[in-house]
Amino acid sequence: MDVIVLGGGLMGTASACFLARRGARVTLIERNRVGAGATVASFGNIRRTGRHLSQLPLAHRSLRLWAGAEKMLGRDVEFRATGHIRLIFDEGGLADMRAYAEAARPWGLELEELSPREIQTRFPGLGPDAIAASFSPHDGSGNPRLIAPAFAEAARKLGAKIVEGAEIGTIRHTGSGFLVATSKGSFAAECLLNTAGAWGARIAAQFGEEVPLEARGPQMGVTEPL
Structure with a gap:
């Protein structure tokens, strides 16, 4: 495997799709469902x-x-x-x-x-x-509900592996790549792409990269003609 993508929001699914289009072997790992995090809660x-x-x-x-x-x-x-x-x-x-x-x-x-x-x-x-x-x-x-699933499906058609419902256990650098242990098995790749959104700082910190990240929710009202 060439790349493991951690996080299945818009950033992760789009990255998986474009990497697969360029011929990379990609596995995307999402702890919940694709597009169920910050992407679906955005303004669009x-x-x-x-x-x-x-x-x-x-x-x-x-x-x-x-x-x-x-x-x-x-x-x-x-x-x-x-x-x-x-x-x-x-x-x-x-x-x-x-x-x-x-x-x-x-x-x-x-x-x-x-x-x-x-x-x-x-x-x-x-x-x-x-x-x-x-x-x-x-x-x-x-539509933020549609975009991540659409990118994930396009990536899958290009050969990417999409793993949903996989809780991350440990992530370690092996010297020649990365090994990610999850509730759905272990995955190894040469590169690791951190697109975990609000949880991304925790992953970066494991490799000595402190990221000043805060999770904040904007106020939003969705209306339609009545």
Whole structure:
């Protein structure tokens, strides 16, 4: 085996898929079910607006991948380029928004500034208190429930082994690779990829790599027309 991937969220399943596409022999180990951790609890935003400027080249590339995800994975993961809006409620926020828009333009991100009238015309469901908005028309969202299983299935079709419900016992470096003992057997590979999300710091610490990682949950409300 060439690579063991620890963690079956979006990062792990996508890594397994792209590694398998390049001919690597991959085993992905997930302690629960694929996509059942932080991935499924995310907002699902596929956005570039608001990113640190240095992240924008990667965000542009990510958006292009999401736009072709259905063709690449063979199923609809509900990516929709419906746009991303950020509402502004005070003059300080407006100055920050304009400064960011100006700084992001050389990085390839064009943002629209909307007036209160334009906000109400284009998004009548929003409240009337915003004094302006920043709108990125090509950003959007995907379905976080669908994306990790889709990548896992695509990886499996390419020859990757997907092991779910496997609690990790011990992980050790053998000198020539890694040996991972789990509740579903032991697995060995030359390389170990740590994509365990909120639990990733514990794995890294076993190899002397301290990662300052905190688990925090954002507030989210999911709505639909009633």
